Amino acid sequence: KARKPSTSISDFQKVLKSSKNIIALAGAGLSAASGIPTFRGTGGLWRKFDVISMATEDAFYENPSRLWQFYHYRREKANACKPNLAHYALAEFSLPYFRSQLGLAKDSKFTLITQNVDGLSKRALEETCTPEVIQSISEDPAHPPMIEMHGRVNDVKCSSPKCGHIEFNPASPICPALDGTEAFVDEDIEKTIAEDDLPRCSKCKALARPGVVWFGEVPYDLEKIDDLVEEADLCIVVGTSSTVYPAAGYAAEVQAHGGKVAVFNLERSAGDKKANFLFLGPCEETLPSCLG
Numbered sequence: 001k002a003r004k005p006s007t008s009i010s011d012f013q014k015v016l017k018s019s020k021n022i023i024a025l026a027g028a029g030l031s032a033a034s035g036i037p038t039f040r041g042t043g044g045l046w047r048k049f050d051v052i053s054m055a056t057e058d059a060f061y062e063n064p065s066r067l068w069q070f071y072h073y074r075r076e077k078a079n080a081c082k083p084n085l086a087h088y089a090l091a092e093f094s095l096p097y098f099r100s101q102l103g104l105a106k107d108s109k110f111t112l113i114t115q116n117v118d119g120l121s122k123r124a125l126e127e128t129c130t131p132e133v134i135q136s137i138s139e140d141p142a143h144p145p146m147i148e149m150h151g152r153v154n155d156v157k158c159s160s161p162k163c164g165h166i167e168f169n170p171a172s173p174i175c176p177a178l179d180g181t182e183a184f185v186d187e188d189i190e191k192t193i194a195e196d197d198l199p200r201c202s203k204c205k206a207l208a209r210p211g212v213v214w215f216g217e218v219p220y221d222l223e224k225i226d227d228l229v230e231e232a233d234l235c236i237v238v239g240t241s242s243t244v245y246p247a248a249g250y251a252a253e254v255q256a257h258g259g260k261v262a263v264f265n266l267e268r269s270a271g272d273k274k275a276n277f278l279f280l281g282p283c284e285e286t287l288p289s290c291l292g
């Protein structure tokens with residue numbers, strides 16, 4: 001019979017210190033304290049639209065003007081927000097010398113697998129160490145410091161399957177027609193932008209789309225993630241409702257081969273009854289105290 005998850009920080013730290021292959025799986029709750037709205041529950045609306053219903057290819061082709069206004073708003077927000085203490089705790093933990101100071105094995109591995117598209121985890125890492133250190137911890141392709149499995153709001157992808165060109169483009173605004181539309185948040189104002197005036201592919205000039213993963217699309221780096229999940233002896237689940245697959249299945253996979261799971265969430269979330277550890281509360285407080 002399943003036991004209740006432990007809430008003991010010292011027992012968690014014992015497991016942490018004896019773990020060699022650690023993954024963290026993050027969701028929108030990681031960035032909540034930075035001011036980025038989550039998807040489900042309060043904050044799940046943009047203008048009058050349910051944000052989940054906007055995360056599909058159909059919604060994009062039905063109304064690319066509206067979808068681009070939504071993503072322009074999300075880009076402006078992400079780029080104006082700052083990483084919080086939970087991002088920094090994970091960034092420090094991705095440094096081998098930090099882990100060895102905590103008492104983990106010298107050859108311990110850690111990868112943050114984030115579902116977030118806001119780029120805040122990457123910014124936290126860049127603020128935590130030098131480019132040389134990032135390069136050295138990124139050398140082993142099987143154990144990168146982080147994987148952004150649902151893409152990035154600052155990436156732009158060609159919508160033509162023949163081209164598919166992706167590039168990083170954090171320009172604000174990304175095109176003149178979107179300028180200022182981020183201010184229309186609550187009201188029912190809608191600007192209709194012609195397709196020609198929306199972002200276009202820099203290679204083939206076809207309509208471009210945000211470089212994020214919508215429902216029905218295949219997330220990035222799945223093979224690498226599967227290998228990491230398979231070898232993980234500890235999975236730290238942070239700020240995700242655990243309702244979107246394949247990410248929602250990783251914790252159970254880690255437990256199925258004998259690994260441990262620790263859930264950090266403001267509230268109860270799917271599957272957390274089976275976790276070995278459960279730390280309820282804001283992750284910007286609980287993560288630094290458990291990983292520090």
Ligand code: BJW
Nearest residue numbers: 027028029032038039040115215216239240241245266283
């Ligand atoms: C705090 C906090 C604080 C707040 N501290 N906590 C039936 C069964 C199984 C699967 C499917 C099915 N039907 C369809 C599917 C597949 C589908 C799916 O899972 N659907 C479900 C809804 C059932 N999945 C897909 O389509 C995926 N692709 C796929 O499956 O490809 C096929 C394939 C896979 C594998 C192998 C082979 C083939 C793609 C999913 C793409 C999801 N895209 C989005 C949008 C990204 C772009 C954008 O941002 O606009 O990704 S949807 C949205 O949900 C976003 C998120 O990354 C994702 C997860 O949400 P998340 O992060 O968990 O956020 P919330 O809001 O749900 O939760 C926040 C949590 O934080 C809450 O728990 C709070 O309590 C907590 N919190 N503040 C700690 N301070």
Ligand code: ZN
Nearest residue numbers: 158163201204
């Ligand atoms: Zn193109």
